[in-house]
Amino acid sequence: MAKAIAKKSTVKKPNRKTSPYFTAKDSVKVVQERSGPKANKRTKILVDSLVKHLHAFIKETKPTMEEWMYGINFLTRTGHLSTDWRQEFILLSDALGISMLVETLNHDKMSGETESTVLGPFYIANAPHYENGANICLDGKGEPVLVHGKVVNAKGKAIAGAKLEVWQTNEDGFYDVQQKGIQPENNLRGVFTSDTKGQYWFLSAYPRFYPIPYDGTVGDMLKALDRNPNRPAHLHFIVSAPGYEKLVTHIFTPDCPWLKEDAVFGVKKSLIANFKWTDDQHRATQLGLPNPFREVMWNVVMSKA
Ligand code: BEZ
Ligand code: FE
Secondary structure (H helix, E strand, C coil), X not given: CCCCCCCCCCCCCCCCCCCCCCCCCCHHHHHHCCCCCCCCHHHHHHHHHHHHHHHHHHHHHCCCHHHHHHHHHHHHHHHHHCCXXXXXXXXXXXXXXXXXXXXXXXXXXXXXXXXXXCCCCCCCCCCCECCCCCECCCCCCCCEEEEEEEEEECCCCECCCCEEEEECCCCCCCCXXXXXXXXXXXXXXXXXXCCCCCEEEEEEECCCCEECCCCCXXXXXXXXXXXXXXXXXXEEEEEECCCECCEEEEEECCCCCCCCCCXXXXXXXXXXXXXXXXXXXXXXXXXXXXXXXXXXXXXXXXCEC
């Protein structure tokens, strides 16, 4: 009869001294002490802090089992809603002010450089390139506006050849990618290059406010909190140039009723632009605009990389 071979256990007993049993009082310590000596240092800092704050949150709010399960289902639904085209988790981060906090702590502009803000989910990397002066409003809706300015460094020196990627919603409050087959492709988005004097200029439509997607978990949260889903009217920019930090930002119109209630907290005072009326028949004719016309002059000050 074959002898049964006793299998040697491969499970190593830890020889570290840790708090073995869970108590509400020591909950943070018990969890934090489970990581081993080979733990990744940064991951340990992040997870230990997360555990500390999450446990404090649970101890403060004392959720019922049903509320805890609701939270699990909420996060599960948030994940299921996220695809290549829709990122409900980023939207959740945006609506909780997390995106803006991370963004602001990482881009602390102290010396007059243009401030940054959230990217948002409607950026497309391969928008069409245009000559300065082109009109990106392909559906003809909305009030025409001339957008122009100079790209400079912190000392005011012109930056030639800077790439400016711009995008915005149409008069109905939707991005082209939200209305495929309804709006012309690449409506209200394009890429421009600053000229030898650092100047850029193009025609667009006066931006209008719009709601962030609120038919998912983030919308449920906003509704439960009696929060508005609107973003104040804005025009997105990404400005990049060799040797400079890529700038992700917007300019906001000054008269939007939602300016002080941005659903994702993206408004910074310095990004509220002056969209003024200009009465100049000669310039209007040159630009192909009715007179008077709207214009916004917005200079971009880049930070060194
Ligand atoms: C946007 O401005 O495109 C945006 C930003 C954050 C969430 C949703 C939309
Ligand atoms: Fe936007």
